[in-house]
Amino acid sequence: MKVLYFAWLKAKTGIGEEEIAPPPGVATVGQLVEHLKTRSPGHAAAFETLSVVRVAVNQDYGGLDTPVKAGDEIAFFPPVTGG
Amino acid sequence: MKVLYFAWLKAKTGIGEEEIAPPPGVATVGQLVEHLKTRSPGHAAAFETLSVVRVAVNQDYGGLDTPVKAGDEIAFFPPVTGG
Amino acid sequence: MAIRVQRADFDPGVELDRFCTGKTNVGGVCLFVGLVRDYMGHDPQAGAEVRAMTLEHYPGMTERQLEAIEAEARSRWPLDDALVIHRFGRLEPGERIVLVAASSAHRDAAFEACRFLIDWLKTKAPFWKVEHTPDGDAWVDAKESDDKAAERWLK
Amino acid sequence: MAIRVQRADFDPGVELDRFCTGKTNVGGVCLFVGLVRDYMGHDPQAGAEVRAMTLEHYPGMTERQLEAIEAEARSRWPLDDALVIHRFGRLEPGERIVLVAASSAHRDAAFEACRFLIDWLKTKAPFWKVEHTPDGDAWVDAKESDDKAAERWLK
Numbered sequence: 001m002k003v004l005y006f007a008w009l010k011a012k013t014g015i016g017e018e019e020i021a022p023p024p025g026v027a028t029v030g031q032l033v034e035h036l037k038t039r040s041p042g043h044a045a046a047f048e049t050l051s052v053v054r055v056a057v058n059q060d061y062g063g064l065d066t067p068v069k070a071g072d073e074i075a076f077f078p079p080v081t082g083g
Numbered sequence: 084m085k086v087l088y089f090a091w092l093k094a095k096t097g098i099g100e101e102e103i104a105p106p107p108g109v110a111t112v113g114q115l116v117e118h119l120k121t122r123s124p125g126h127a128a129a130f131e132t133l134s135v136v137r138v139a140v141n142q143d144y145g146g147l148d149t150p151v152k153a154g155d156e157i158a159f160f161p162p163v164t165g166g
Numbered sequence: 167m168a169i170r171v172q173r174a175d176f177d178p179g180v181e182l183d184r185f186c187t188g189k190t191n192v193g194g195v196c197l198f199v200g201l202v203r204d205y206m207g208h209d210p211q212a213g214a215e216v217r218a219m220t221l222e223h224y225p226g227m228t229e230r231q232l233e234a235i236e237a238e239a240r241s242r243w244p245l246d247d248a249l250v251i252h253r254f255g256r257l258e259p260g261e262r263i264v265l266v267a268a269s270s271a272h273r274d275a276a277f278e279a280c281r282f283l284i285d286w287l288k289t290k291a292p293f294w295k296v297e298h299t300p301d302g303d304a305w306v307d308a309k310e311s312d313d314k315a316a317e318r319w320l321k
Numbered sequence: 322m323a324i325r326v327q328r329a330d331f332d333p334g335v336e337l338d339r340f341c342t343g344k345t346n347v348g349g350v351c352l353f354v355g356l357v358r359d360y361m362g363h364d365p366q367a368g369a370e371v372r373a374m375t376l377e378h379y380p381g382m383t384e385r386q387l388e389a390i391e392a393e394a395r396s397r398w399p400l401d402d403a404l405v406i407h408r409f410g411r412l413e414p415g416e417r418i419v420l421v422a423a424s425s426a427h428r429d430a431a432f433e434a435c436r437f438l439i440d441w442l443k444t445k446a447p448f449w450k451v452e453h454t455p456d457g458d459a460w461v462d463a464k465e466s467d468d469k470a471a472e473r474w475l476k
Contacts, residue, residue, distance in 0.1 A: 079463030082448025165293025179334025
């Protein structure tokens with residue numbers, strides 16, 4: 001699956017986009033986040049306060065319970081501030 | 084005093100503007116209206132239904148009780164429909 | 167801040183550009199343009215054809231009332247600028263009748279002031295429309311919905 | 322109906338003219354333009370100077386969300402037309418960020434749809450602002466007032 005980071009999550013992970021092959025048992029956004037936190041101290045920092053992280057699965061808003069599977073595009077970003 | 088008529092009140096009276104020297108005892112808009120109704124059948128028709136007539140005294144909205152005096156500009160018109 | 171009452175057309179794009187250019191402390195500009203429709207009333211299917219309308223007004227009082235409306239808007243919201251342009255005379259369908267605009271540091275103030283200006287204008291500024299239809303001329307009746315819209319703003 | 326997400330500037334006057342020209346069944350056009358302010362936060366006195374900002378967005382999802390927002394507006398109000406233009410990239414104070422517009426036979430629908438479009442856009446469209454100040458760069462926090470504004474429209 002493709003994982004994207006925007007705004008300060010991109011700054012903290014140091015990554016805009018990465019291909020992830022998560023271990024078996026990662027079936028939801030919440031489980032994916034737990035896996036991503038183990039990838040680097042930057043990832044751990046990015047996901048330290050989940051209340052200020054938003055997620056989109058295949059470009060639709062989701063939550064920690066949203067299912068994820070191979071081939072999905074999952075994006076993490078702060079609350080939006082456009083307009 | 085100067086009396087102005089707009090929209091269908093102008094059509095009914097047949098007059099856009101007239102100088103009036105009302106008889107003694109005309110001290111309010113209501114008293115002026117009663118006097119004006121006697122001027123012509125057109126005037127009487129214009130003031131037949133007072134609920135659809137609005138008045139301005141010296142270009143500010145007024146009512147039947149608003150005082151009028153020599154030199155005033157009094158305008159009668161229907162509810163406004165601009166914009 | 168400006169009030170213009172005129173027979174001539176105006177250019178909405180030029181007016182908007184003036185509001186949007188060269189200001190660094192304005193967060194938002196809200197603008198409304200009212201146009202002449204080609205049917206009477208609220209329902210395009212049911213309403214008779216309108217070939218044109220003529221807007222009569224009360225010179226002097228119109229400007230006075232529009233200035234009062236604008237001053238009221240400025241007292242209620244922290245506005246950077248405001249503009250009201252209202253035409254009179256004969257207008258055909260598709261022609262512009264009125265433009266109101268407000269700019270402010272904050273979008274809520276811009277939106278609310280703009281809507282207030284048009285709502286109050288519709289019930290306070292001395293304009294009257296007569297519609298020219300195939301069946302003759304008809305003075306437009308004041309709308310209850312406009313009175314209700316203006317009442318929203320009563321303090 | 323159109324959605325445009327672009328780095329380039331746009332001309333508000335040209336966009337407005339397109340809405341105001343050649344339509345005989347449209348009673349009103351409401352338009353909002355959002356501009357870059359030169360200070361942080363809500364208070365020009367208290368807020369630090371902002372020299373510029375950069376708007377990052379999520380290509381693909383942005384268009385998708387804006388189309389959904391516009392479709393929602395069209396389902397709620399009888400609109401003649403609607404337009405959303407949103408820029409990304411580096412913007413300096415006074416530059417245009419966003420334009421939303423709606424036209425309808427009735428002014429209430431035009432006003433409400435326009436305000437709905439900007440309110441929802443601010444809480445749903447994936448844009449993020451980083452402000453460039455003399456003290457460095459700072460990501461703009463989402464505003465509680467924007468969440469409240471969007472909640473007005475929850476059915």
